[in-house]
Amino acid sequence: MSDFKFEGTTRNGKLVQGVISANHYLQAKKRIRQFASKHRLKILHVKKRKTFLYKIQRNDEKPISGEQKAFSKEEGYL
Incomplete structure (x- = not known):
């Protein structure tokens, strides 16, 4: 399984991020869309x-x- 990071905003404009595990990109995108x-x-x-x-x-x-x-790549430098 691979990890996928998503970033989004609430209706108030607050930044939200999270990580989800899925077998492939399309499955991750579907689960993120449901969330x-x-x-x-x-x-x-x-x-x-x-x-x-x-x-x-x-x-x-x-x-x-x-x-x-x-x-x-930038995250790897931290």
Whole structure:
């Protein structure tokens, strides 16, 4: 199963976000749509969690490579 992050707003304009697990994008979107209609939300974005590869090196040390799961590349830098 994959994780999908959604962002939306309430009728008052308050930002709402959450994470849902689903087998594929269409199933996630369907479940998010059902949740949104139940709670009267307007969905703005749906993003799938991806795996990002990285390589870092501090001073003269040996470089370290690895992977990190995140919803965006910028999120992986935090």
